[in-house]
Amino acid sequence: MTAKNTERSISIDTPSVPVAELQRFITLVLTATGMPPEDADTVGAIMAQADARGADAHGVFRLPAYVKRIRAGGINLRPDMRIVEERAATALLDGDNAMGHLVMKRATDLAIEKARRAGIGWVGTRHSNHAGPAGLYARMPLVHGMIGIYMAVGSANHMPPWGGIDMLLSTNPIAIAVPAASRPPIVLDMATTTAAYGKVKALAQRGQTMPEGWMVGRDGKPLLDPKRSDEGFLLPIGGAKGYGLALMFGILAGTLNGAAFGRDVVDFNKDYKSVTNTGQAVLAIDVTAFMPMAQFEACIDDIWTQMKSSELLPGAGEIRLPGEQSAITYEDRMRDGVPVHAELRAALDALAESVGVAPIA
Amino acid sequence: MTAKNTERSISIDTPSVPVAELQRFITLVLTATGMPPEDADTVGAIMAQADARGADAHGVFRLPAYVKRIRAGGINLRPDMRIVEERAATALLDGDNAMGHLVMKRATDLAIEKARRAGIGWVGTRHSNHAGPAGLYARMPLVHGMIGIYMAVGSANHMPPWGGIDMLLSTNPIAIAVPAASRPPIVLDMATTTAAYGKVKALAQRGQTMPEGWMVGRDGKPLLDPKRSDEGFLLPIGGAKGYGLALMFGILAGTLNGAAFGRDVVDFNKDYKSVTNTGQAVLAIDVTAFMPMAQFEACIDDIWTQMKSSELLPGAGEIRLPGEQSAITYEDRMRDGVPVHAELRAALDALAESVGVAPIA
Numbered sequence: 001m002t003a004k005n006t007e008r009s010i011s012i013d014t015p016s017v018p019v020a021e022l023q024r025f026i027t028l029v030l031t032a033t034g035m036p037p038e039d040a041d042t043v044g045a046i047m048a049q050a051d052a053r054g055a056d057a058h059g060v061f062r063l064p065a066y067v068k069r070i071r072a073g074g075i076n077l078r079p080d081m082r083i084v085e086e087r088a089a090t091a092l093l094d095g096d097n098a099m100g101h102l103v104m105k106r107a108t109d110l111a112i113e114k115a116r117r118a119g120i121g122w123v124g125t126r127h128s129n130h131a132g133p134a135g136l137y138a139r140m141p142l143v144h145g146m147i148g149i150y151m152a153v154g155s156a157n158h159m160p161p162w163g164g165i166d167m168l169l170s171t172n173p174i175a176i177a178v179p180a181a182s183r184p185p186i187v188l189d190m191a192t193t194t195a196a197y198g199k200v201k202a203l204a205q206r207g208q209t210m211p212e213g214w215m216v217g218r219d220g221k222p223l224l225d226p227k228r229s230d231e232g233f234l235l236p237i238g239g240a241k242g243y244g245l246a247l248m249f250g251i252l253a254g255t256l257n258g259a260a261f262g263r264d265v266v267d268f269n270k271d272y273k274s275v276t277n278t279g280q281a282v283l284a285i286d287v288t289a290f291m292p293m294a295q296f297e298a299c300i301d302d303i304w305t306q307m308k309s310s311e312l313l314p315g316a317g318e319i320r321l322p323g324e325q326s327a328i329t330y331e332d333r334m335r336d337g338v339p340v341h342a343e344l345r346a347a348l349d350a351l352a353e354s355v356g357v358a359p360i361a
Numbered sequence: 362m363t364a365k366n367t368e369r370s371i372s373i374d375t376p377s378v379p380v381a382e383l384q385r386f387i388t389l390v391l392t393a394t395g396m397p398p399e400d401a402d403t404v405g406a407i408m409a410q411a412d413a414r415g416a417d418a419h420g421v422f423r424l425p426a427y428v429k430r431i432r433a434g435g436i437n438l439r440p441d442m443r444i445v446e447e448r449a450a451t452a453l454l455d456g457d458n459a460m461g462h463l464v465m466k467r468a469t470d471l472a473i474e475k476a477r478r479a480g481i482g483w484v485g486t487r488h489s490n491h492a493g494p495a496g497l498y499a500r501m502p503l504v505h506g507m508i509g510i511y512m513a514v515g516s517a518n519h520m521p522p523w524g525g526i527d528m529l530l531s532t533n534p535i536a537i538a539v540p541a542a543s544r545p546p547i548v549l550d551m552a553t554t555t556a557a558y559g560k561v562k563a564l565a566q567r568g569q570t571m572p573e574g575w576m577v578g579r580d581g582k583p584l585l586d587p588k589r590s591d592e593g594f595l596l597p598i599g600g601a602k603g604y605g606l607a608l609m610f611g612i613l614a615g616t617l618n619g620a621a622f623g624r625d626v627v628d629f630n631k632d633y634k635s636v637t638n639t640g641q642a643v644l645a646i647d648v649t650a651f652m653p654m655a656q657f658e659a660c661i662d663d664i665w666t667q668m669k670s671s672e673l674l675p676g677a678g679e680i681r682l683p684g685e686q687s688a689i690t691y692e693d694r695m696r697d698g699v700p701v702h703a704e705l706r707a708a709l710d711a712l713a714e715s716v717g718v719a720p721i722a
Contacts, residue, residue: 089450090480090650119451122481124651147617163680164671176609186612188605220674237599244549244683247668248537251547255660256508256651262667289451290485290617299616306623307608310525313581319524322605 015345016337017360022060023048025348025360029063032355033070035077035099043101046132051338054329055133055189057198061344062132064351065269066099072272075099075129081106089118092257093125097275100131104280108140108148111284115146119289124257128278130155130268134175135189135326141284142179145293149283150175153254153261155268155276158197158234162243165218167233168262171196172249177323179287181297183304187323192246193234200226200234205343254279376706377698378721383421384409386709386721390424393716394431396438396460404462407493412699415690416494416550418559422705423493425712426630427460433633436460436490442467450479453618454486458636461492465641469501469509472645476507480650485618489639491516491629495536496550496687502645503540506654510644511536514615514622516629516637519558519595523604526579528594529623532557533610538684540648542658544665548684553607554595561587561595566704615640 017025027044031037051059069075079098083091091110095103107123114121131137131152138148154170161168171191179185195214203210204226215223215232223232236242254261259279266276287296308319340348340360352359378386388405392398412420430436440459444452452471456464468484475482492498492513499509515531522529532552540546556575564571565587576584576593584593597603615622620640627637648657669680701709706721713720 085651087480087647087650088478090646092651117449118479119448120481120483121450122646147613160674161668161671161680163674163677164668165674166671168667168671176613178609178612186608188609190599190602190605194599218674220676237602238551238555240681240683241551241598244551247547247664247683248539248549251539251661251664252508252537255664256646256648256657258652262664285451285483285613285617286448287617289448290446290453291619296617300612303608303612303616303623306529307522307525310522310527310529313521313524313526313579315581316524319522320601322601322608 014339014341016333017340018337019048019052019334021361022051022338025352025357026060026063028357029067029351029355030070032357033067033077035070039077039099039102042105043099046101046105046136049136050132052330052333053133053135053326054333055135055326057196057202058133059338060340060348062130064347065272067351067355069129069268069272074271074273074275083110089114089120089122091121091123093123093128095125095128097127097129100129100278100280103128104131104137104282105140107280108137108282108284111282112141112144112146115141115284115286115289116144119286121284123282124253124259125280126257126259126277127275128259128280129276130278131280133189134173135177135187135323137280137282138175138177138189139185139187142177142185144284145179145287147179147285147287148175148177149285150280151249151253152280153250153259153265153278154191154197155265155278156197156270157265157267159193159236159243159246160233161247162236162240165233169243169246169250170265171234172246172253174245174249178300179293179297180300180304181294183301183321184323184327186300186303186321187326189322189326192242192249193236194242195234197229197234200229204229253281257281375700375702377694378701379698380409380413380695382722383412383699386713386718387421387424389718390428390712390716391431393718394428394438396431400438400460400463403466404460407462407466407497410497411493413691413694414494414496414687415694416496416687418557418563419494420699421701421709423491425708426633428712428716430490430629430633435632435634435636444471450475450481450483452482452484454484454489456486456489458488458490461490461639461641464489465492465498465643466501468641469498469643469645472643473502473505473507476502476645476647476650477505480647482645484643485614485620486641487618487620487638488636489620489641490637491639492641494550495534496538496548496684498641498643499536499538499550500546500548503538503546505645506540506648508540508646508648509536509538510646511641512610512614513641514611514620514626514639515552515558516626516639517558517631518626518628520554520597520604520607521594522608523597523601526594530604530607530611531626532595533607533614535606535610539661540654540658541661541665542655544662544682545684545688547661547664547682548687550683550687553603553610554597555603556595558590558595561590565590614642618642
């Protein structure tokens with residue numbers, strides 16, 4: 001919650017860029033790297049959505065690194081994605097090392113199609129790549145009257161098994177999205193670590209310190225300087241429980257699909273060339289396989305009301321539903337644009353020049 | 362981990378009862394209450410498994426409360442369980458207020474059957490009841506070469522939404538079980554709260570205090586005396602994240618099935634008569650819908666090896682895999698029996714007398 005509030009507060013002093021302009025820019029840059037225009041359109045739309053929804057560590061912020069990977073040959077721009085296993089309610093999609101957004105868009109569309117007939121669709125991916133915020137893919141089934149669930153193997157290991165110090169696990173996130181009637185959908189989108197690594201990097205960029213509980217050093221002592229994050233590791237939520245969740249989501253999204261997990265995970269921040277063999281899993285659940293849609297949505301509205309109207313703990317400001325902040329941010333940013341701070345703007349201007357396109361207007 | 366170690370340590374000074382004798386006793390008591398013998402057999406086997414696997418708060422310990430509920434008319438002993446919605450990969454099972462173990466056994470069997478054809482099976486329940494440890498149902502698909510996932514709405518609200526003090530959420534657990542080749546299956550079985558309420562009650566019974574972080578009072582301050590647990594509430598793992606998980610698992614296992622969630626949850630420790638309308642969800646995932654079984658099991662063995670061979674954090678004893686302690690306990694207890702401490706033994710002897718059966722041998 002703290003980090004989300006921080007994201008909001010920086011918008012006050014930071015110039016903003018309209019979401020449509022961001023999308024146009026991302027698409028243009030990707031096209032200039034040789035990506036087919038239709039694919040660049042898809043990735044641009046998803047990345048701009050990430051920014052619009054407040055996932056600042058997963059939108060245009062990632063563009064320079066994506067371009068670096070494309071130039072290093074670490075992404076296949078002419079992928080031949082294939083369904084390698086398929087049953088009525090399941091599929092395994094080999095992404096052929098395409099941009100993760102393209103693999104996940106295809107996987108999610110397939111899960112939705114399967115859920116329409118079978119009630120549920122579960123699609124796993126391998127040879128995928130970093131695909132941006134988990135919540136975006138969990139949200140995709142919503143407009144089809146479905147619940148979405150997404151799990152992924154994170155793109156770099158920053159956590160040891162509980163009690164150890166070897167970095168064998170990532171922040172392996174889960175996202176779950178359920179539709180409401182007159183309220184925003186409830187959308188949980190969380191890393192299984194106390195903090196996502198992107199938040200650590202964001203604090204480092206701003207010269208701030210980390211709260212205790214985010215990271216510890218290899219001596220087990222709290223690590224507070226985000227610039228020294230290489231010397232320690234992220235902590236799981238709930239101690240052994242968060243370790244268990246990271247392990248299980250990694251097995252379901254990675255191992256089961258023949259994707260990388262454990263020591264095989266490539267650190268995408270350090271190695272731009274190797275095939276990451278990233279794995280993800282997406283589920284779509286057709287609400288009408290269980291109850292009429294209107295009845296379910298009314299129940300979710302009622303859950304909103306129940307939670308929001310709870311008496312407050314002394315000192316607490318308000319009760320939030322998962323996804324509520326993102327819905328507020330989305331409204332703000334679709335109207336006012338996405339705050340792009342000076343360091344990011346400079347990086348994007350340099351990127352524009354290096355690929356030979358006009359900078360953000 | 363602490364609580365599990367505590368469970369082991371009490372076995373040293375506590376007389377043990379063979380698992381088969383426990384099972385026989387549970388079945389006999391339930392039959393004496395009027396439950397059909399075949400159903401009593403099923404429940405007895407599952408409850409004894411809970412004890413054998415070390416889930417001390419979910420096995421024979423619950424028998425007096427179950428009998429109290431049966432006598433109060435809070436359980437339907439002649440249920441007509443019905444599949445009320447069904448698609449190729451999904452079903453909604455109405456348990457007709459049967460014992461939860463019977464509802465969940467039927468739901469899990471159905472999920473396995475669906476997964477065999479469709480690749481995955483997701484079965485939701487309503488009008489179910491408390492069914493014992495989450496892990497048991499997640500384990501059931503394992504012998505069929507499948508992964509199991511189980512979620513439930515807990516049977517009493519002990520947690521407010523994050524920032525609030527109204528008890529609208531339970532410990533809503535998740536369990537995930539995956540098969541290995543030469544190692545025990547990896548089985549995560551966890552409440553979304555720092556501690557399960559059963560563990561609080563167990564400490565109260567032993568006159569011990571709770572560690573900080575388990576509960577806080579309505580003033581937000583740490584609550585350490587488990588006998589005063591009524592004055593406070595359980596804390597979620599990872600703050601707002603654990604609240605989000607409890608909320609989402611509650612929606613998936615409860616709301617989606619037309620089962621109780623939020624303010625509608627009946628506190629089964631205080632009200633023995635009302636229909637609880639408990640909801641659960643179970644998934645079976647056929648591994649062979651993704652990869653050959655032997656290949657997957659070998660990968661899980663390798664994950665065991667990777668995690669176990671990580672260098673240790675200074676001061677840490679060893680690295681555990683989820684389900685490892687339970688596998689050790691299972692082996693111990695199948696050989697040496699289940700420790701039944703004096704207070705529990707007295708309660709079971711009184712129960713035996715009240716239903717007119719012989720006490721535990």
